[in-house]
Amino acid sequence: xxxxxxxxxxxxxxxxxxxxxxxxxxxxxxxxxxxxxxxxxxxxxxxxxxxxxxxxxxxxxxxxxxxxxxxxxxxxxxxxxxxxxxxxxxxxxxxxxxxxxxxxxxxxxxxxxxxxxxxxxxxxxxxxxxxxxxxxxxxxxxxxxxxxxxxxxxxxxxxxxxxxxxxxxxxxxxxxxxxxxxxxxxxxxxxxxxxxxxxxxxx
Amino acid sequence: xxxxxxxxxxxxxxxxxxxxxxxxxxxxxxxxxxxxxxxxxxxxxxxxxxxxxxxxxxxxxxxxxxxxxxxxxxxxxxxxxxxxxxxxxxxxxxxxxxxxxxxxxxxxxxxxxxxxxxxxxxxxxxxxxxxxxxxxxxxxxxxxxxxxxxxxxxxxxxxxxxxxxxxxxxxxxxxxxxxxxxxxxxxxxxxx
Numbered sequence: 001x002x003x004x005x006x007x008x009x010x011x012x013x014x015x016x017x018x019x020x021x022x023x024x025x026x027x028x029x030x031x032x033x034x035x036x037x038x039x040x041x042x043x044x045x046x047x048x049x050x051x052x053x054x055x056x057x058x059x060x061x062x063x064x065x066x067x068x069x070x071x072x073x074x075x076x077x078x079x080x081x082x083x084x085x086x087x088x089x090x091x092x093x094x095x096x097x098x099x100x101x102x103x104x105x106x107x108x109x110x111x112x113x114x115x116x117x118x119x120x121x122x123x124x125x126x127x128x129x130x131x132x133x134x135x136x137x138x139x140x141x142x143x144x145x146x147x148x149x150x151x152x153x154x155x156x157x158x159x160x161x162x163x164x165x166x167x168x169x170x171x172x173x174x175x176x177x178x179x180x181x182x183x184x185x186x187x188x189x190x191x192x193x194x195x196x197x198x199x200x201x202x203x
Numbered sequence: 204x205x206x207x208x209x210x211x212x213x214x215x216x217x218x219x220x221x222x223x224x225x226x227x228x229x230x231x232x233x234x235x236x237x238x239x240x241x242x243x244x245x246x247x248x249x250x251x252x253x254x255x256x257x258x259x260x261x262x263x264x265x266x267x268x269x270x271x272x273x274x275x276x277x278x279x280x281x282x283x284x285x286x287x288x289x290x291x292x293x294x295x296x297x298x299x300x301x302x303x304x305x306x307x308x309x310x311x312x313x314x315x316x317x318x319x320x321x322x323x324x325x326x327x328x329x330x331x332x333x334x335x336x337x338x339x340x341x342x343x344x345x346x347x348x349x350x351x352x353x354x355x356x357x358x359x360x361x362x363x364x365x366x367x368x369x370x371x372x373x374x375x376x377x378x379x380x381x382x383x384x385x386x387x388x389x390x391x392x393x394x395x
Contacts, residue, residue, distance in 0.1 A: 022229075022232060022233075022373065023229060024229070025225075025228035025229055025232070026225050026226050026227065026228045026229070026317050027225075029225040029228065030224060030225035030226070069285075070282070070285060070286075073281055073282065073285055073314075074278065074282070077277050077278040077281050077282075078278065080277055081274060081275070081277045081278060084277065085274060099328075100226075100321050100324050100325060100328070103276075103277045103280075103320065103324050104226070104317050104320060104321060104324075106277055106281050106320065107281070107314070107315045107316070107317050107320050108317075109229055109315055112315055174385075174388060175222065175223050175224075175225065175384045175388070176381040176382070176384040176385040176388065177381070178225065178381075179377045179378070179380045179381035179384055180377070180378065180381040182377050183370070183373075183374040183375070183376075183377030183378045183381065184374070186373055186374045186377065187369050187370055187374040190372070190374070191369065
């Protein structure tokens with residue numbers, strides 16, 4: 001049990017896909033102008049990651065090594081199509097707001113990276129723990145970025161107006177604000193990870 | 204002609220893939236360590252983007268659409284791009300070893316470059332014709348080149364600049380990208 005908890009928490013901070021490994025950045029900055037988009041993208045991504053990791057680790061002994069990459073791509077693309085169609089049907093507004101970024105889940109390096117480095121070699125249970133941890137790690141960063149950007153840029157929290165008109169900082173809802181908030185978040189997580197390491201060293 | 208120029212300029216500057224639309228950030232951060240590498244990568248991206256658009260556009264219009272298979276768009280496009288990259292790699296290795304040496308390493312990385320897939324999806328969503336699509340592809344790839352080379356130049360300066368300790372490493376790159384992005388924001392409204 002301990003092992004699964006370790007695998008699960010690994011993705012949240014220590015090996016956070018966005019802030020530490022720095023893969024799968026594109027979608028995280030583009031859609032995070034409000035919280036609903038951030039959560040939607042996080043859930044879509046976690047679903048594709050979970051399903052692809054489970055399927056690939058189930059069939060890992062059947063997939064020949066030499067054609068594994070095309071096989072992975074087909075599996076990932078199939079689940080992305082499912083997410084795309086489901087979102088188009090049930091949450092059309094969200095699907096429209098994210099536009100091309102839903103199909104782009106296919107080429108999100110997080111999924112390809114985890115599938116290749118992890119679930120192709122590990123058991124199904126390991127893969128489930130890993131994908132949920134990575135998915136959650138991705139989602140919390142998205143939420144954090146979008147909370148900051150929505151609050152400072154539009155003066156809103158979850159769509160409710162908090163800051164009166166005229167006191168918003170438009171910079172944060174523009175593209176440069178995305179880069180800037182992300183830079184500060186990386187800096188914070190690097191500092192936290194360093195602090196944790198120091199503490200571990202003293203023990 | 205005027206329209207094509209408009210499409211090209213707006214794809215390259217106003218809607219710059221990297222700095223305004225946040226597409227293809229991974230190579231933007233990973234490949235910009237020195238100018239030479241970034242030029243090699245950009246060349247490969249330009250080549251594959253144009254080729255991929257020239258293949259997927261007719262495929263969507265003449266195969267998927269008449270047969271009502273639009274829901275297979277994601278699957279077919281990514282497969283076409285992946286196999287195209289493989290083919291190009293084989294071809295270059297065999298017949299143009301010098302060129303292969305220059306951009307071979309980047310070709311393998313390109314399948315997962317979001318810019319290419321994004322372009323092929325964009326041209327369908329925007330309802331462009333064939334010539335417009337190709338122009339758009341070239342524009343996006345030039346925009347990618349521009350931003351990548353700019354960042355690579357900035358990175359060489361950052362190496363000798365006094366950076367605040369809490370921003371050392373990657374955070375300063377994103378701050379630089381934010382400033383670049385802000386300056387590209389100045390192009391907005393250039394074309395109506």
